[in-house]
Amino acid sequence: MNSQEEIDDFVRNGHEQYLPHLTIDTVIFGYHDQQLKILLLKWVGYNGWGLPGGFIKRREPLSDAAQRILQDRTGLASIFLQQFHTFGDSPYRLKERDTQTLFENYGFTVEDSWLFERTLSIGYFALVDYSKVAVRSDFFTNDHQWCDVNDIPALLFDQNEVVEKALVTLRHQIYHQPIGYNLLPDKFTLPEIHRLYEAILGKELDQRNFAKKLVALGLIRKLDEQRAIGPHRSPYLYQFEKEAYEDALKHGIVHTY
């Protein structure tokens, strides 16, 4: 959707193709080089930073819609997307939307549109290696950034709350679901996976206990192979146990209480 005509049709008749009252917002966490970031887009008409998002087609499964929106924005296909919360409480989510001004900023005069109505938002997050993502611009957005999770600016609407909730969910989930398969090299050192977990959790973890636990859970396996990274420094390499990993993804990690 990039031409003036397409946008005009979307504003006037989009509700024939999309469900009204509902959007999807995606929080794309990116991990690279020991840092956890999120993808922000610059919305031209609002002159502000916000999350990638979009609408659900009238006959489209909800999770297909989330995948489509993610792919449109990032080119990423078949990424694990996790629904985490539906937002409908903040003042911004209770009233008609101030998108009239937005469209005026784009040069449209619209008296009435399905886009002005009250809209709840369903939040999804994903975790990707951001060095592999090619973000696309479109009519509504003209810039992007990967922003450190500890340094997020004031976002549009209630989206700071959306990001915060995604982060809390991701941090809880790390205790129940394995992560890292697409974020680490095939063979990695304990400090590498340790730093991934610390970046996500935003706190220090005891390195010894952490590694022991992952091995005890059967999620990673020590290889008979070392990596030479300096004089007298050749840490052992580890690998994910693919089967146990897939199983834990499906059924969750079983903790003892």
Added chain:
Amino acid sequence: MNSQEEIDDFVRNGHEQYLPHLTIDTVIFGYHDQQLKILLLKWVGYNGWGLPGGFIKRREPLSDAAQRILQDRTGLASIFLQQFHTFGDSPYRLKERDTQTLFENYGFTVEDSWLFERTLSIGYFALVDYSKVAVRSDFFTNDHQWCDVNDIPALLFDQNEVVEKALVTLRHQIYHQPIGYNLLPDKFTLPEIHRLYEAILGKELDQRNFAKKLVALGLIRKLDEQRAIGPHRSPYLYQFEKEAYEDALKHGIVHTY
């Protein structure tokens, strides 16, 4: 909403008061006497069992809507309700709804209604002591039961999936949030809280480690008081640490990895 006139108005004009395309389904878990059950309602027109649910008013915060629906059904106010998932994938959630037949069963002939449109559902769950709940019937439902979670019949629409997802979420959450304050007596024995956790998790827990962990987390405290329950049997009583409990509710239980 109980008279024929009110229902007729709801079917024809309800979209003026409520948002279309969205419902709330509530999974009310009830714990009592070492058993975990869920509340099912008999929907007259469908001749089947289903969950309590309802619609969101046009200017109503989402979580207020969930509270209102719960209170309408159970008389329970200010209960902790947890949103857990929004359902929009199953075939039933993709197409127009077969509520036409439903309304014919109630004696209405309706050509077209906002209720026939595709509807996604936002799921909430609560955990209550079911001995304290007085379930109310209304025009659409004429019976209820507290059904064992291990013995749930085929429910309406995609609601078996809704219940399953609620149960999985509750079981994960029990590792991050304290539970039991409203389900156990003020002073309880270790076997009592142990059986509550086992009922929720649906599996056996090592009693020694379980108690140690709860004490180590600072969530419960051993009292200098015993309960005489038989000859030579007077187990020590425990109490929740209110402050630590409230704190953990807010910020989550911090595990070590």
